[in-house]
Amino acid sequence: MNTKAFLTELFLTGIEAVKPENLIPEHLSVNGKFLTINGKNFSVEKGFYLFGSGKASIQMAKSVEKLLGDYIKEGIVVCNYTEKLKKTEVIKGSHPVPDENSVKGAEILLQKLSSLKEDDFFIYLLSGGSSALIEKPIPPITLKDLKQTTQLLLENSVPIEEINIVRKHLSMIKGGRLGRATKAKGVVLVISDVVGDDLFTIGSAPLYYDPSTYQQARDILKKYNLWKKIPATVKDVIRQGIEGKIPETPKKENPNIKHYIIGNNLTALKKIKQKAEKKFPTFIMTSQIKGEAREVAKVLISIAKEIKNSGNPFKTPVLLLFGGETTVTVRGKGKGGRNQELCLSALQEIKDTKGITILSGGTDGIDGNSDAAGAVVDWNTSAIAKELNLDINQYLSNNDSYSFFSKTDSLIKTGYTGTNVMDITIIMVEG
Numbered sequence: 023m024n025t026k027a028f029l030t031e032l033f034l035t036g037i038e039a040v041k042p043e044n045l046i047p048e049h050l051s052v053n054g055k056f057l058t059i060n061g062k063n064f065s066v067e068k069g070f071y072l073f074g075s076g077k078a079s080i081q082m083a084k085s086v087e088k089l090l091g092d093y094i095k096e097g098i099v100v101c102n103y104t105e106k107l108k109k110t111e112v113i114k115g116s117h118p119v120p121d122e123n124s125v126k127g128a129e130i131l132l133q134k135l136s137s138l139k140e141d142d143f144f145i146y147l148l149s150g151g152s153s154a155l156i157e158k159p160i161p162p163i164t165l166k167d168l169k170q171t172t173q174l175l176l177e178n179s180v181p182i183e184e185i186n187i188v189r190k191h192l193s194m195i196k197g198g199r200l201g202r203a204t205k206a207k208g209v210v211l212v213i214s215d216v217v218g219d220d221l222f223t224i225g226s227a228p229l230y231y232d233p234s235t236y237q238q239a240r241d242i243l244k245k246y247n248l249w250k251k252i253p254a255t256v257k258d259v260i261r262q263g264i265e266g267k268i269p270e271t272p273k274k275e276n277p278n279i280k281h282y283i284i285g286n287n288l289t290a291l292k293k294i295k296q297k298a299e300k301k302f303p304t305f306i307m308t309s310q311i312k313g314e315a316r317e318v319a320k321v322l323i324s325i326a327k328e329i330k331n332s333g334n335p336f337k338t339p340v341l342l343l344f345g346g347e348t349t350v351t352v353r354g355k356g357k358g359g360r361n362q363e364l365c366l367s368a369l370q371e372i373k374d375t376k377g378i379t380i381l382s383g384g385t386d387g388i389d390g391n392s393d394a395a396g397a398v399v400d401w402n403t404s405a406i407a408k409e410l411n412l413d414i415n416q417y418l419s420n421n422d423s424y425s426f427f428s429k430t431d432s433l434i435k436t437g438y439t440g441t442n443v444m445d446i447t448i449i450m451v452e453g
C-alpha cells in the first residue's frame with residue numbers, strides 16, 4: 023500500500039464531506055412554500071434575499087440556488103475567488119488581509135440589509151475567511167491602518183478568538199453590527215472554521231452579538247506587545263470605545279436572526295473515520311487542536327512514537343485523526359503555511375523512524391501564503407532531504423516549508439476547495 027497516497031485520499035474524503043453541495047441538502051429541505059432548516063419551518067412564499075461572506079460562500083450560494091432558485095429575489099456573496107452564478111452576484115474580497123473590494127462588499131451588504139423591511143426574509147451564508155473578505159473600518163481608521171493592524175495580529179501568532187475581538191471593535195459590521203442594521207427576519211447558515219464552533223468568533227460574528235469589550239481589545243493588543251505598533255487611529259477608536267464615546271458592539275442577539283451550524287471539522291473527521299476504518303482501526307483524537315504549529319507537531323509525533331514503540335494506547339497499524347487550527351509565529355520571509363510548517367517540524371522528529379506517516383492540510387485548499395493545501399511526509403522524505411542536503415532547521419527558521427517540500431515532492435495541491443472547516447491532520451502508524 024502507498025500510505026502517502028492513502029492518507030491523501032482520506033484528506034480529500036474529509037473535504038468532500040464538508041463541501042456545501044453536500045451540507046446544504048443535508049440541512050435544508052423545501053416542503054411546498056416552507057423551507058425547513060434543522061426541523062424548523064420558514065415561509066419562503068414571498069421569496070427571500072440571499073447574502074453571504076466567506077471562503078465557502080460561492081459554493082453555499084450555488085447549492086441554495088439549486089434547491090430554492092425560484093424563490094431568490096436577489097443574491098450577493100463576497101468570496102476569495104469569483105465564479106458566475108445564476109442569481110447571485112459575486113464580489114471578490116481579499117484574504118487574509120482586507121482590501122478595497124472587502125470594503126465594497128461590506129458596504130453593499132450593509133446597504134442591502136438596511137434597506138430590507140420587517141416582512142422581508144433573508145438567508146445569510148457565513149463561513150471562515152469572512153472577517154477579511156468583508157470589512158468597513160470605523161472612521162477615522164483607514165483601510166491602510168486596518169491592513170497594518172491585521173498583519174501585525176496575524177504575524178504574532180495571536181489566536182483567532184483574540185484577533186477577532188480586536189477586529190470586532192474596529193469595524194462597522196462585525197460583532198453583530200451588520201445584524202443590527204436590518205429589520206428583516208433571517209437565518210444564518212454557518213460552516214464553522216473555529217475550534218468549538220464559537221459563533222462569537224466565526225467570521226467575527228457579523229449578524230450575531232458580542233460579549234467582548236473595547237477594554238479587552240486593548241488588553242489583547244498590549245498582551246502581544248502590539249499596542250505601541252498599531253496606527254494612532256486604531257488606538258484612538260479603542261480609547262474612545264473604552265470611554266463610551268463610541269458605542270460598544272451589540273450585547274444581545276437580534277431575536278429576528280437565527281444561526282445554524284451546518285458543518286464543522288468533526289463532520290469531516292467522522293467521514294474520514296467511516297472510510298478509513300474499513301481498512302485500519304481509526305480514532306478521532308480531537309477536532310480541537312490549537313497552538314504553535316511546530317510545537318504541536320512534536321506532541322503529535324511523540325504520540326505516534328509511543329504507539330510504535332510500546333503499543334500504547336493503540337496497537338499498530340492504526341490511523342489517528344486530528345482537527346483544529348494551529349498558528350505560526352512568522353520569523354522568516356519564506357513561503358508556507360501552518361500545515362506545511364507542522365509537517366516540517368514533524369519530519370524533524372520522525373527522521374529515520376520508519377512506519378510513521380503524517381499528512382496535514384487546510385480544508386480550504388490554501389495553506390498560508392502558498393498554493394498548496396499542505397504536505398504529507400514520512401522517513402523517506404527525510405532520506406530525500408538528506409540526499410539533497412536540505413537542512414530542516416534552516417527552512418524552519420525562515421518559515422520556508424513550501425520551498426523545502428517543493429524539493430522533496432511532498433506538497434498536496436487541491437486548489438480552492440470551496441469550503442473551510444480548519445485543518446485536518448492524519449497520522450498512520452505501522453508496525
Ligand SMILES: O=C(O)[C@H](O)CO
Nearest residue numbers: 150151152153224225
Ligand atoms: O474569518 C474569520 O474570522 C476566521 O476564518 C474565523 O472564522
